[in-house]
Amino acid sequence: MRGARSRTRVPAPLLVPAALAVAFLVLPLVGLLVRAPWSSLGPALTTPGVGQALRLSLVSATLATLVSVLLGVPLAWVLARSAARGRTLLRALVTVPLVLPPVVGGVALFLVLGRQGVVGRWLFEAFDLTIPFTTTAVVIAETFVAMPFLVISVEGALRAADARFEDVAATLGADRWTTFRRVTLPLVAPGVGAGAVLCWARALGEFGATITFAGNFPGTTQTMPLAVYLALQRDPEAAIALSLVLLAVSLATLLLLRGRWLGRAAP
Amino acid sequence: MRARLAAAAVLLIVSGCGASDAPDGGDGRLSDGTSGPALSGTLTVFAAASLTDVFTDLGDQLMELHPSLAVRFNFAGSSALATQITQGAPADVFASANAAQMAVVTDAGMAQNPTVFAGNVLEIAVPAGNPGGVDGLADFARDELALAICAPDVPCGAAAEQVFDSAGVAAAPDTLEEDARAALTKVELGEVDAALVYASDVVSAGDAVEGIPFPEAENAVNAYPVCALADAPNPGAARAFVDLVLSGVGQAALGDAGFRAP
Numbered sequence: 001m002r003g004a005r006s007r008t009r010v011p012a013p014l015l016v017p018a019a020l021a022v023a024f025l026v027l028p029l030v031g032l033l034v035r036a037p038w039s040s041l042g043p044a045l046t047t048p049g050v051g052q053a054l055r056l057s058l059v060s061a062t063l064a065t066l067v068s069v070l071l072g073v074p075l076a077w078v079l080a081r082s083a084a085r086g087r088t089l090l091r092a093l094v095t096v097p098l099v100l101p102p103v104v105g106g107v108a109l110f111l112v113l114g115r116q117g118v119v120g121r122w123l124f125e126a127f128d129l130t131i132p133f134t135t136t137a138v139v140i141a142e143t144f145v146a147m148p149f150l151v152i153s154v155e156g157a158l159r160a161a162d163a164r165f166e167d168v169a170a171t172l173g174a175d176r177w178t179t180f181r182r183v184t185l186p187l188v189a190p191g192v193g194a195g196a197v198l199c200w201a202r203a204l205g206e207f208g209a210t211i212t213f214a215g216n217f218p219g220t221t222q223t224m225p226l227a228v229y230l231a232l233q234r235d236p237e238a239a240i241a242l243s244l245v246l247l248a249v250s251l252a253t254l255l256l257l258r259g260r261w262l263g264r265a266a267p
Numbered sequence: 268m269r270a271r272l273a274a275a276a277v278l279l280i281v282s283g284c285g286a287s288d289a290p291d292g293g294d295g296r297l298s299d300g301t302s303g304p305a306l307s308g309t310l311t312v313f314a315a316a317s318l319t320d321v322f323t324d325l326g327d328q329l330m331e332l333h334p335s336l337a338v339r340f341n342f343a344g345s346s347a348l349a350t351q352i353t354q355g356a357p358a359d360v361f362a363s364a365n366a367a368q369m370a371v372v373t374d375a376g377m378a379q380n381p382t383v384f385a386g387n388v389l390e391i392a393v394p395a396g397n398p399g400g401v402d403g404l405a406d407f408a409r410d411e412l413a414l415a416i417c418a419p420d421v422p423c424g425a426a427a428e429q430v431f432d433s434a435g436v437a438a439a440p441d442t443l444e445e446d447a448r449a450a451l452t453k454v455e456l457g458e459v460d461a462a463l464v465y466a467s468d469v470v471s472a473g474d475a476v477e478g479i480p481f482p483e484a485e486n487a488v489n490a491y492p493v494c495a496l497a498d499a500p501n502p503g504a505a506r507a508f509v510d511l512v513l514s515g516v517g518q519a520a521l522g523d524a525g526f527r528a529p
Binding site for chain 2: 107110111114115116130132133211212214215216217218221222226229230231232233234236
């Protein structure tokens with residue numbers, strides 16, 4: 001209810017830059033829509049392999065988001081709450097994937113998990129297990145690139161949350177795990193939700209690390225961004241059609257999730 | 268100076284893009300850029316990524332001959348370059364790794380009469396020591412090997428399809444790469460046992476990669492066309508660069524880098 005009136009009126013100094021931001025972010029999308037080959041959209045949609053790539057994209061981005069939540073929320077807690085020394089360095093290190101060109105990230109993943117990699121070589125020799133060029137590699141590459149987005153969001157939410165609730169829970173006899181589960185997590189749920197959405201969106205659009213580490217093979221590792229990039233080499237119109245499919249599906253998913261999860265937090 | 272540049276521009280328009288009447292490049296005296304007017308300003312060359320090393324050297328040579336000339340390169344996939352040029356990127360010269368992408372530019376009326384200056388054939392690239400024991404095209408049907416070829420959408424993938432068809436090999440690749448360099452990277456890292464890339468890629472990779480030529484490659488020779496662009500901001504320099512590429516000096520440098528004569 002707070003500030004129902006202030007929501008309706010935007011201060012003038014904010015209005016112009018905000019409008020510029022909207023134009024900057026939305027005009028390229030308008031460009032895509034204008035150039036879209038509407039008549040060939042149907043054929044592009046039904047091309048064999050498109051459904052496959054779309055399904056693989058959605059499944060792998062969702063798995064990458066799940067892994068990111070399971071590992072990233074605890075990491076965010078450590079960064080925001082623990083008294084461990086070297087937290088600043090740790091934070092800088094775990095956000096490296098944000099600044100690393102994704103292609104370099106893909107090569108780095110090879111050096112660790114590839115057949116010749118530090119860990120990968122052992123997996124290969126001991127279990128005859130190879131990760132590159134599998135769907136698992138797609139999920140790993142997407143998680144590597146997308147998890148920092150979730151960690152940063154959740155850490156921010158944890159810092160903004162009032163730590164006194166946790167102190168009160170502790171004085172009432174709750175142990176630290178219970179406090180985290182029953183007090184901290186509900187407090188930062190909107191932050192986790194927003195971080196998960198950001199993470200999912202980044203994973204869905206991931207290209208560089210995926211094509212480097214997982215390769216590109218229809219059905220196993222060819223996600224939509226890879227299909228779009230290769231279509232661009234041959235037929236730019238088909239690439240635009242594919243991009244619109246990816247865009248429509250991701251926007252629909254995000255709107256749906258927003259209604260379901262974040263409905264209470266963001267009316 | 269300005270008059271001379273204008274004269275060069277007129278000449279360029281008259282003669283279209285076929286910069287040299289003798290594309291065999293045997294006549295170094297006429298066509299290595301030394302005999303023309305002094306060049307200045309900036310020359311912007313858009314060239315296929317596979318030409319990076321050779322063209323950088325040739326650009327340095329041209330700058331030595333013309334100290335007030337600055338040569339800038341934009342190396343990328345030919346299709347990306349063709350898109351940039353047709354979208355108005357200010358380029359003087361376009362060197363494509365295939366005829367199709369050059370056609371995108373000539374069809375848009377932005378260049379005329381490109382000249383083929385080099386050819387490139389596929390070669391099998393294996394990591395040093397050849398851990399997969401690959402010795403010919405037939406090994407690309409072996410399921411137990413990790414194999415990379417280019418996606419059929421890009422030129423090296425189209426060429427790969429062609430050689431597999433003519434050899435009757437049912438290839439079992441693990442990944443369809445976005446370009447030959449990406450396939451080569453996976454060989455360099457030892458993550459695939461073999462990849463099908465261009466002979467020039469194998470030369471550029473040095474000792475980390477061994478190349479295995481195969482006879483079927485002759486069925487898919489890739490031709491590289493070059494052309495000064497109609498709206499080149501620096502037409503005199505554009506013409507000099509194209510001449511240098513077609514000259515004996517340029518052809519020798521291309522030969523050293525694993526390309527073959529057109």
